[in-house]
Amino acid sequence: MTISQMHTAVKLGLDKTEGLTYPAFEPEELDHWINEAIDRFIKTRYSGINSKQEAFEQSQKRVEDLRTLVKEARIAGGSVQTGNTDKPYSYTIPIASFPVDYMLFLNDEVLITPVASPSTPIRTYTAPCTSDTYSALISDPYSEHRLHLDTARPLRMFTSKGVELITDGQYAITYYYMKYICKPTVVAIGTSTDCDLPDHTHREVVLLTVKILTENIESPRYQTESIELTQNE
Numbered sequence: 001m002t003i004s005q006m007h008t009a010v011k012l013g014l015d016k017t018e019g020l021t022y023p024a025f026e027p028e029e030l031d032h033w034i035n036e037a038i039d040r041f042i043k044t045r046y047s048g049i050n051s052k053q054e055a056f057e058q059s060q061k062r063v064e065d066l067r068t069l070v071k072e073a074r075i076a077g078g079s080v081q082t083g084n085t086d087k088p089y090s091y092t093i094p095i096a097s098f099p100v101d102y103m104l105f106l107n108d109e110v111l112i113t114p115v116a117s118p119s120t121p122i123r124t125y126t127a128p129c130t131s132d133t134y135s136a137l138i139s140d141p142y143s144e145h146r147l148h149l150d151t152a153r154p155l156r157m158f159t160s161k162g163v164e165l166i167t168d169g170q171y172a173i174t175y176y177y178m179k180y181i182c183k184p185t186v187v188a189i190g191t192s193t194d195c196d197l198p199d200h201t202h203r204e205v206v207l208l209t210v211k212i213l214t215e216n217i218e219s220p221r222y223q224t225e226s227i228e229l230t231q232n233e
Contacts, residue, residue, distance in 0.1 A: 003188065006034055011025075013206060027190070038205055040208060040212075041197070041201065041204065056106070064200065069182050072177060075176045077111070077174050088169070090165060090167070091176075092161050097162070102182065103181050104181040105180055108125070108156065109126065117150060120150060122150065147167075147170035147171050152167070152168070154166055163178075
């Protein structure tokens with residue numbers, strides 16, 4: 001569905017009579033609310049805040065809803081951090097090195113090279129870590145971040161700097177691979193930009209746009225917002 005067709009579908013969805021007596025929204029206003037609906041659609045499908053209680057990749061429908069926005073980026077791992085505020089043997093992937101279209105995180109991997117055998121790099125997953133679990137994991141002799149049989153999973157923490165990867169010092173991180181949901185294309189009528197979500201979601205986006213506009217026209221806002229959440233496919 002092109003953006004022009006989405007405009008027409010939204011107007012028809014708002015119509016209450018055969019005479020097309022819907023409110024006179026300007027094209028720029030419809031663009032704004034369609035983009036708002038696209039943003040809400042992505043976040044509810046990603047987070048699982050919908051009637052199915054299913055987040056991204058928890059069912060085939062959720063996979064199909066956002067598959068066109070899934071991307072992967074390869075970022076250089078850099079060198080081990082040695083500042084007073086950095087954790088021992090840690091690598092920082094700064095926010096500035098994230099893809100410019102980055103929106104939501106999915107998963108990540110790293111390419112590690114054991115210090116003792118630098119000719120055999122290994123691609124492996126990271127081990128999620130939080131401020132609460134860091135102390136226990138870093139002192140655990142069996143923690144996954146410790147090199148064993150030439151492989152390991154560095155601890156991964158999200159911080160204000162970006163992504164922090166903690167190793168045991170026995171291997172280097174050459175590359176960081178991030179899989180993510182990218183920002184959707186901002187649609188605008190009169191341009192060549194159309195919705196880049198899969199075709200089967202376009203009618204759902206139109207329906208969501210109509211609900212948002214109806215809420216703004218008629219209120220009560222809290223009630224319609226609650227109904228909207230329960231009706232999300």
